[in-house]
Amino acid sequence: MIMHNGGIAIDLLDVKAIHMEFLKQGGNLIFELNNIFLPIYNEETHETELKSFANDPVKYYIQTSDSLRAYFEEWVQMWQDSKD
Structure with missing residues (x-):
């Protein structure tokens, strides 16, 4: 299920974790993906594995x-909703 929010499009079925990384100015919203x-x-x-x-x-x-905190909360909520 690909979701789009705030200029980001992520397949929530592939997400295994969402993190925030604070920097001096702003920060990064980080999506860790399944293998x-x-x-x-x-x-x-001679076999395919x-x-x-x-x-x-x-x-x-x-x-x-x-903004980072707000986007983080929105994405975590969408991710949790996608699991239900």
């Missing part, structure tokens, strides 16, 4: 700490 599984051909066994690869976190810079 991606891809079929990879194994030359030794699913391999897990880590996804890099998605960071979105927000100019003020107050």
